[in-house]
Amino acid sequence: MLCKWCRSTEANQSNNTVYWELPDGSRAITINETPCIHCEDCGMQYQTDETTEIIENHLLLIDTKLLPDITNYEQLLAQPKILKRYYFDFST
Numbered sequence: 001m002l003c004k005w006c007r008s009t010e011a012n013q014s015n016n017t018v019y020w021e022l023p024d025g026s027r028a029i030t031i032n033e034t035p036c037i038h039c040e041d042c043g044m045q046y047q048t049d050e051t052t053e054i055i056e057n058h059l060l061l062i063d064t065k066l067l068p069d070i071t072n073y074e075q076l077l078a079q080p081k082i083l084k085r086y087y088f089d090f091s092t
């Protein structure tokens with residue numbers, strides 16, 4: 001896999017811990033075991049655009065107040081999306 005920082009081909013899929021600011025800016029949470037690319041050559045660990053998008057989108061759709069300060073990627077994505085229900089609630 002190609003490292004987007006140093007162009008080395010020594011980059012591998014891995015996972016790491018990331019600190020993510022919530023969309024409303026109220027706090028940051030720790031997300032363990034988040035899929036990342038780890039480059040053996042330059043030591044860089046980074047999330048792909050795809051993973052970043054999945055996390056960002058999901059945080060917009062769930063009730064982030066229910067999130068613990070420390071979670072993991074799987075638990076985060078398991079949080080039920082509430083946005084749709086809110087729409088229904090408002091319309092009834």
Ligand SMILES: [Zn+2]
Pocket residue numbers: 003004005006007008011039040041042043044
């Ligand atoms: Zn690299």
